[in-house]
Amino acid sequence: MDYEQFAGEKCHELMRIQEEFKEKFGIDHYEHWTYDAELELLRLYNDDNDQLYLKYTPVGTFSLKSETWMWSWFNEHSIEPSKDNVLAVKDFGIEKDYSKLIDGTFPADEYDCWEFAAIAFDILDGMGLYRVATEKLHIYMLIIGIVSENSSDVIKFNQKKVECKSHGLSRAAFVCQHLDLEHPKGFEEAFETYKGMDLDEGDDFAAWCNECEKVRIQHDGWNEKSEEFAKIKLICEECYFELKKFNSTV
Template structure:
């Protein structure tokens, strides 16, 4: 992308507003529909197979597919898109390239930049637009040491209780 391309900031704000509304609605629905709140809910995710599971009392009750959006290095205070991170397993990348291409096609600079300085609001905007472009069911984040990991959740499937 040409860094000097004409960027229509008001258009970006409209896209972000619509994506934020959609993400908040879907996130609340995901948490409510599947009972993902509460101290008794545990989760486990794997980048190798791009899966997340939720359990209660040791029994898995929900599974989903993950797409890594990107990471925040707390030490360096930087964001790195997953599509620009060669260290990630291919499975967890999903269709994240579509987000980069969407940014290029619409002259939204943040989406095709491999990384940028960490500004919490800008990271939130990027995450929500990614969720909208990839039609995610929800967003998920976790932290390990000095890195925040940001994911999209897709294809949620309840696991029937054993008989």
């Protein structure tokens, strides 16, 4: 069987299953989405009382700008632990000599993308597919389970998240009012940090500039006076590490 015929068949199969999946879980009824790549958790919601958590495996992404497809196993920005499961699709491609399943990235159109998603669905087993659509990117997610709102993954998902204009939903971090990306001002931290690290209960990313450090020492630590000078503000984890990189130079 040639690739076109095979892909067409799989797409047809998926369409039928996908309709059932969407209807059963009311997928189209949710207006908004957010997801956490580390936890591989997708949240569909209208509000806090009307939501659904789904476990996913990333299949791949379609860039609307370059009109290219990229398999998740090839994507170095994809941090989902299960992306390597998608290599089973590549193995199958090698066996059948289907180059579109073997190459990591190449020009494609939206129709191709649904074919890739359908083939991944067939090989990897799942409940259905969900496509997260942003302005620049379509992310194809293979849905592999429904997650209870009381599960530890969902609790982690909702812990300490802030909505950042640049970075979306991310963990919270705290910095003094002086730190910016214009002039390096030093970067004193409550404890040594790195991006993505696990935080103990009650620990937060927190940093302040050299001036704040002087004031803090003058006033024997954090108190009303030194805090007034620092005016600590809430930012996202991604922003925090951008500031750290820039400000650590002095």
